[in-house]
Amino acid sequence: MNTIEERPQQASTAGPPTAPPAGRHAVELIGLGKSYGPETAVAGVDLAVEHGELIAILGASGSGKSTLLKMVAGFEGPSRGRILLHGQDVSSLSPADREIGMVVQNYALFPHLSVARNVEYGLRMRKWPKRERAERVAEMLERMRLSALGDRLPRQLSGGQQQRVAIARALAYSPRIMLMDEPLGALDKALKQDLVEEIHRVHREFATTILYVTHDREEAMTLADRVVLMRDGRMAACAPVEELYLRPPTAYAAGFFSGANLVPARVVDRVEGRARVEIGGRTLDTTCPVDPLGSPVTAAVRPVCVVLDPPDDAWALEGEVTDRLFLGDSVQLKLAYSDADTSGVVSCLLPATAPGLPGAVGEKVRFGFTPDTARIVPDDQETR
Amino acid sequence: MSAPRRAGEKLFAACGAVITGTIVVLVLAPVVLTVLLSFSNDAAIQFPPQSWGVQRYLDLAASTKWLTALWLSVRLALTSATIAFVLGVGALLAIHRTRLPLRSWLEQAGIVSLLIPMSAYSVAMYSVFSQLGLLGSFLGLALAHAVLALPFIILVGSASMRGVPPDLELTAITLGASRARAWGGITLRLVTPALAGGFVMAFQTSFEEAVFVNFLGGPGLVTLPKAIFDSVQFGSDPVITAISASIVLISSVAVALPLALTRGARR
Amino acid sequence: MATVETVRPAKGRVRARPWRPEAGPVTGLLLAAPMLVAIVLFVAFPLVQVFVDASSGGVPVQRYTDVFTNPVSRRALATTLTDSALVAVVTVALGAVIAWTLHTTARRWVRVLLWTTALVPFWMGMIIKNYAIYLLLAANGPLNALLMGLGVVDSPLSLLYTKFAVVYGISYSLLPYAVLALYSVFVQVDRSLLSSAAVLGAGRAQVLATVVAPLVRGGVLVALALIFLLSIGFYVTPIMLGGLQTPFMATVINQQVFSLYDFPGAAASAAILLVIAFVVVATILALAGGKTLRRML
Numbered sequence A: 001m002n003t004i005e006e007r008p009q010q011a012s013t014a015g016p017p018t019a020p021p022a023g024r025h026a027v028e029l030i031g032l033g034k035s036y037g038p039e040t041a042v043a044g045v046d047l048a049v050e051h052g053e054l055i056a057i058l059g060a061s062g063s064g065k066s067t068l069l070k071m072v073a074g075f076e077g078p079s080r081g082r083i084l085l086h087g088q089d090v091s092s093l094s095p096a097d098r099e100i101g102m103v104v105q106n107y108a109l110f111p112h113l114s115v116a117r118n119v120e121y122g123l124r125m126r127k128w129p130k131r132e133r134a135e136r137v138a139e140m141l142e143r144m145r146l147s148a149l150g151d152r153l154p155r156q157l158s159g160g161q162q163q164r165v166a167i168a169r170a171l172a173y174s175p176r177i178m179l180m181d182e183p184l185g186a187l188d189k190a191l192k193q194d195l196v197e198e199i200h201r202v203h204r205e206f207a208t209t210i211l212y213v214t215h216d217r218e219e220a221m222t223l224a225d226r227v228v229l230m231r232d233g234r235m236a237a238c239a240p241v242e243e244l245y246l247r248p249p250t251a252y253a254a255g256f257f258s259g260a261n262l263v264p265a266r267v268v269d270r271v272e273g274r275a276r277v278e279i280g281g282r283t284l285d286t287t288c289p290v291d292p293l294g295s296p297v298t299a300a301v302r303p304v305c306v307v308l309d310p311p312d313d314a315w316a317l318e319g320e321v322t323d324r325l326f327l328g329d330s331v332q333l334k335l336a337y338s339d340a341d342t343s344g345v346v347s348c349l350l351p352a353t354a355p356g357l358p359g360a361v362g363e364k365v366r367f368g369f370t371p372d373t374a375r376i377v378p379d380d381q382e383t384r
Numbered sequence B: 001m002s003a004p005r006r007a008g009e010k011l012f013a014a015c016g017a018v019i020t021g022t023i024v025v026l027v028l029a030p031v032v033l034t035v036l037l038s039f040s041n042d043a044a045i046q047f048p049p050q051s052w053g054v055q056r057y058l059d060l061a062a063s064t065k066w067l068t069a070l071w072l073s074v075r076l077a078l079t080s081a082t083i084a085f086v087l088g089v090g091a092l093l094a095i096h097r098t099r100l101p102l103r104s105w106l107e108q109a110g111i112v113s114l115l116i117p118m119s120a121y122s123v124a125m126y127s128v129f130s131q132l133g134l135l136g137s138f139l140g141l142a143l144a145h146a147v148l149a150l151p152f153i154i155l156v157g158s159a160s161m162r163g164v165p166p167d168l169e170l171t172a173i174t175l176g177a178s179r180a181r182a183w184g185g186i187t188l189r190l191v192t193p194a195l196a197g198g199f200v201m202a203f204q205t206s207f208e209e210a211v212f213v214n215f216l217g218g219p220g221l222v223t224l225p226k227a228i229f230d231s232v233q234f235g236s237d238p239v240i241t242a243i244s245a246s247i248v249l250i251s252s253v254a255v256a257l258p259l260a261l262t263r264g265a266r267r
Numbered sequence C: 001m002a003t004v005e006t007v008r009p010a011k012g013r014v015r016a017r018p019w020r021p022e023a024g025p026v027t028g029l030l031l032a033a034p035m036l037v038a039i040v041l042f043v044a045f046p047l048v049q050v051f052v053d054a055s056s057g058g059v060p061v062q063r064y065t066d067v068f069t070n071p072v073s074r075r076a077l078a079t080t081l082t083d084s085a086l087v088a089v090v091t092v093a094l095g096a097v098i099a100w101t102l103h104t105t106a107r108r109w110v111r112v113l114l115w116t117t118a119l120v121p122f123w124m125g126m127i128i129k130n131y132a133i134y135l136l137l138a139a140n141g142p143l144n145a146l147l148m149g150l151g152v153v154d155s156p157l158s159l160l161y162t163k164f165a166v167v168y169g170i171s172y173s174l175l176p177y178a179v180l181a182l183y184s185v186f187v188q189v190d191r192s193l194l195s196s197a198a199v200l201g202a203g204r205a206q207v208l209a210t211v212v213a214p215l216v217r218g219g220v221l222v223a224l225a226l227i228f229l230l231s232i233g234f235y236v237t238p239i240m241l242g243g244l245q246t247p248f249m250a251t252v253i254n255q256q257v258f259s260l261y262d263f264p265g266a267a268a269s270a271a272i273l274l275v276i277a278f279v280v281v282a283t284i285l286a287l288a289g290g291k292t293l294r295r296m297l
Helices: A065-073 A115-125 A130-143 A159-171 A189-206 A217-223 A241-246 A251-257 B003-038 B055-062 B064-097 B103-115 B118-132 B138-162 B166-174 B179-208 B211-217 B224-233 B239-266 C025-054 C062-069 C071-104 C108-124 C126-137 C142-149 C163-186 C191-199 C204-232 C236-242 C249-258 C263-296
Strands: A027-036 A039-049 A054-059 A080-085 A100-104 A177-181 A209-214 A226-231 A234-240 A261-271 A274-279 A282-287 A297-301 A315-326 A330-338 A343-351 A364-369 A375-378
Touching (some): A027 A065, A039 A065, A054 A065, A054 A217, A065 A100, A100 B166, A115 A130, A115 A159, A130 A159, A209 A217, A217 A241, A217 A251, A234 A241, A234 A251, A241 A251, A251 A261, A251 A297, A251 A375, A282 A315, A330 A364, B003 B239, B003 C108, B003 C126, B003 C204, B055 B064, B055 B239, B064 B103, B064 B179, B064 B224, B118 B211, B118 C249, B118 C263, B138 B179, B138 B211, B166 B179, B179 B224, B179 B239, B211 B224, B224 C126, C062 C071, C071 C108, C071 C163, C071 C191, C071 C204, C071 C249, C126 C236, C163 C204, C204 C263, C249 C263
Parallel strands (some): A054 A209, A054 A226, A100 A177, A177 A209
Antiparallel strands (some): A027 A039, A027 A080, A261 A274, A274 A282, A297 A375, A315 A330, A315 A364, A330 A343
16 A cells, blocks of 8 residues: 555655665765855864754854755855765765755745645656655645645745645655754744744654754754754864753853853863862862863853852852843843953843842842852853 | 915925826827727718717728738737747846856846837848848848847846745755756746736837838838838828727736736735 | 765766856856847847948048038937937926825825826837827817817917927837836835924925935936937837927938938938937946846836
């Protein structure tokens, strides 16, 4: 009955859509780089993606994340390096031959074709027989909860429905990987949340490998298995989401991804993987991921880890409340500090019910953070 | 606001309305007049008409001279609009979808014929056509008209092509389409309404054209505009009012109908 | 990272150069070639040929000077330029009223009526609209009937074959171009600017003078030049409505070709017109650049 199952590359239910060659990665980027004349857009990216993984490629605009995706899609030829999909070098193939599915911002649904015809488009281009096309379209519409909308035109659909059509169209012919380029970039926050959940469900149910480009760290955090953080055309970090969030490798990653405060620190001494770090005149022992001697370091502290009236085993700073935002369950304070060496602003998130919460702007406070919650990282903020 | 000032405002608005009204009358009067005179049975054109009827339309239907000219004009306009369409679509793709060097100049080249003074252009074309042996040739005249009609295809088509997001085509290609299929099935399909409009304008350009015909057509190619032009110069034939009225009505419907339909669809 | 030796060969056509979203120059040239051939053959070649013809027979300069010294063609040239200037001013002024009303009016019927007015001349066809004006202005036509009925004149005025007839006829044909060109300029004036100015206390005339005029001045100048350019080439109208009494260059060219069989002379007349047109186009481009011109066409 199921003619689709007979095509090895078109397995339609659970498991990776294409039976992966053993020991092969779904995607491998080897020294991939792109230059436009003297400008380097992407500089030598190496990345291996497991089958079924969702990788978020996160970065500010101009960080090279879109160029990276365009090279994988085949819209841009790489200046250096190679792209392997399921172990095959596709660097010199046209996008049509790469067996990829693509979902772009605004979805690029063909406005003159019905939902069903949109979904069928890739199958027609791949010359599937008519009956199999019809079966596959019906199956995709069913799985994307679009069965009732098959005859509609794209402009008659809501934003969420349009996204589901775009995904159904991209996945209909079981591509090796799906590329998503800021699919939620132009949407308001409420709708975004629904669509993030939809993408999460699709990733789970279809078990597709997805490269997901975004500038929004919350999208990346919610969806991704691993995050590739791009900065100035380089891979600034690549780690599982929680790892990157809780233990960012650099100050940039801590600031951009974890939203951490960056407080200047000074390494006084180093003993066996641990370091003595001085902040605000107090020197404490802590772990240190890299050899920090001689290079500037920063203490990265997420706002929830900042405490008021710190105990003796915590670094402490004197400051003044410059701003106070009531956020419902919590209150965000901006605390300006300055001492002999340094000054700055620290943002601090406290439960709204916390006792002794400073009430007014201008109030003097003592605050701090412990070595467990602060992470000493190399300060790469200035390297631009 | 003070009273004299308000009076001034009113006067200003009234002047605007009077000027606008006058323009409307000056533009529409000749049309209405022609239609009116076409339904007169007077032997010669006179105003106001003394008798009414459809005699001029009957004369038109019976006249081989006018019907032959009309048929030639239709064939010529279809041929030249088709030529302009084919040349224009190729150029549009080259301009908007290839890396041809100097492609933006191509767009300027395509519309330059619109800016050449017709009386000078015809003399120039007369000389070239006599060298190429194209004087009096249907195809030659169709080509000349196609060059006049080309700007409309290019202008309308270019504006429309700019409105098609390149993402659509790129997505089609990731879905497995060849570039040719993505062009034909997506991009050109989406600019078809605009190109159809351009085709109609191209048809109209050739259909109404009288100057090239006069210089390049010779005695063998008497199109409708040329026939009317000749007739008016040697005393006018009242049947012309019927032809004019018919053409005005047909082109009004041709213009109004798509507008009405799209408005209906949008609601 | 993967060991390079074991990478499987890819399916699909392996390309020597990377794929690009736009097709290559060769494809572009092939697509554009038909149009390029047509333009070289029927635009570039004729424009060059006119100058060659005018210079043929060993009297290269004399035919050009003839255009200025021969009283008939000198008068025709002067008429062409002055009447075209008049046409440009009249058409742009009337077109501006229509385009501005189209931009500002809130009433739907006004918009429909004005768009119809603006586009009717476009769809009537050159010969037919001139014929219709011919009927309107004829000695026994309705305009004379109206004037006599009102007692303004006792005997029919000869309206045909006058400067008035020619300017009316050409302006009539060019009104759509003026309205479309000016409308594209006017839509860039944000209507909220007008109400802001009114709130600040400016009257309507003051708003037009102080807010609108500076914003649209460039566009209006281009429109004037464009209408002038299109007007100097008119052929049918000067012959049908102007006759020999108000000869345009077109009338002279017509005689030179069809009555006097002086083709090189006609070529010289045409060449002069082309040079004038070229100067006008260059002025427009200097004033506004090609993009504005394209948008206004």
